[in-house]
Amino acid sequence: MSSIRVRAQIEGGVTNVRALISHPMETGQRRDQGGNTIPAHFITEVKAECNGKHVLTANWGPAISRNPYLSFQFEGAAAGDTLKLSWVDNKGDSDTTEVRIS
Template identity: 50%
Template sequence: MAQPMRIRATMAGDLADVKVLMNHPMETGLRKDAKTGQLVPAHFITEVSAAINGAPVMTAEMSGGVSKNPYLGFKVKGPKAGDKVVVSWLDNKGDKNSAEATIG
């Protein structure tokens, strides 16, 4: 499943502004398939984490109530241009994905 994430990280003064678009179906388990009438199994991101230069800066828990291909934005004080930001997620089926970007 692990389709690529898109990360944009820019500096604004002493804050790094990180924006992440995660490709994921985010199925709640409550929607019925239009053709078969069967429930589509739950498949959603449960945890997202971010680190800058290996130091954790953010962890978030999600559930099935988040829309398909979720967008996450956050700001971090302290990093500098050129630092590496890594964002990772784990879903309820054990799938995981990770992407890295350089703060510009």
């Protein structure tokens, strides 16, 4: 199961994308109940492509909240086109999902 839930809808030539990413987004500064530092684990980059064309790169860091929400708009897509959204984190983990624009 993907860690990314995304919706992409086109209206008036503008595609509105809304995504929710399931990720712990630990800063590396919090401590657990035993007083040990919780290691940093956060998304460093999110990319979006529409039909293979790059439309967004977001460089993130530890200041982004747990289970981040991302919303953006772009022009040049049509209903039925494929939107690919992917992320990579500081531990090398990654995920990708694709949806059809409606």
